[in-house]
């Protein structure tokens with residue numbers, strides 16, 4: 001994978017490009033140090049023409065470098081946040097681990113495995129789904145008081161930590177406060193588009209890691225974010241990485257407040 005400095009290309013000097021090893025890649029994706037509040041990093045993969053799924057799932061969009069970054073982002077995170085629609089569509093299980101990964105995480109002061117936190121208004125998740133049955137960590141269910149008691153009970157019986165954080169809706173602030181209370185500031189949000197759309201509307205996004213997969217897809221699939229209203233939020237380019245197969249890995253961060 002090459003690190004492309006767009007400025008270098010614009011001025012025609014290509015000697016700024018360099019190959020990246022695992023350590024250099026990890027440095028590029030490091031969370032800010034000493035976080036006092038949760039940092040919301042969003043990760044998506046899309047085709048060149050903006051599709052985020054093929055036949056309802058994102059698997060066909062993945063490339064080797066996207067997979068490498070996907071797993072690296074999980075390795076660096078305290079917790080993985082995801083909307084219930086994505087959990088259902090992608091049949092989410094718990095984050096995978098192995099001995100080396102556990103050791104690397106422990107050495108960085110992280111827990112051995114990041115839990116999955118799912119945001120759901122109705123708590124209508126299948127307790128037999130992989131989220132509850134194929135995991136080493138108890139999933140966290142962020143839901144609201146209006147969700148049917150029976151649904152919430154089923155999920156806690158299935159081993160989930162069910163946390164009510166709203167009355168009949170859940171705001172981004174309530175999500176962030178819940179993650180802060182869990183003591184998990186390095187947040188990796190893996191979508192989906194409805195959750196991401198709300199986070200944009202509420203100006204809660206600190207960072208977007210977006211892979212462009214070298215594919216044209218067409219179809220009727222959603223874009224990376226959807227919300228009832230458009231709310232332009234300026235972002236600053238963190239980096240652009242290009243893999244030989246055409247994959248582009250970009251990182252965008254929110255401009256620092258007040259400067």
Ligand SMILES: NC(=O)c1ccc[n+]([C@@H]2O[C@H](COP(=O)([O-])OP(=O)(O)OC[C@H]3O[C@@H](n4cnc5c(N)ncnc54)[C@H](OP(=O)(O)O)[C@@H]3O)[C@@H](O)[C@H]2O)c1
Pocket residue numbers: 043044045046051052053056057058061082083084085086087089090119120121122123124169170171172190191192193194195196198222
């Ligand atoms: N390409 C990619 O990187 C990528 C990443 C993620 C997802 N996807 C694709 O996106 C599609 C799923 O889209 P989606 O919009 O359904 O995904 P989503 O945002 O994960 O799910 C929407 C659902 O999540 C819950 N939710 C989200 N925000 C909430 C909030 N603020 N408060 C309460 N509940 C909230 C609700 O669940 P309840 O209905 O349970 O109340 C809502 O119906 C799938 O095809 C998936 O493959 C692609």
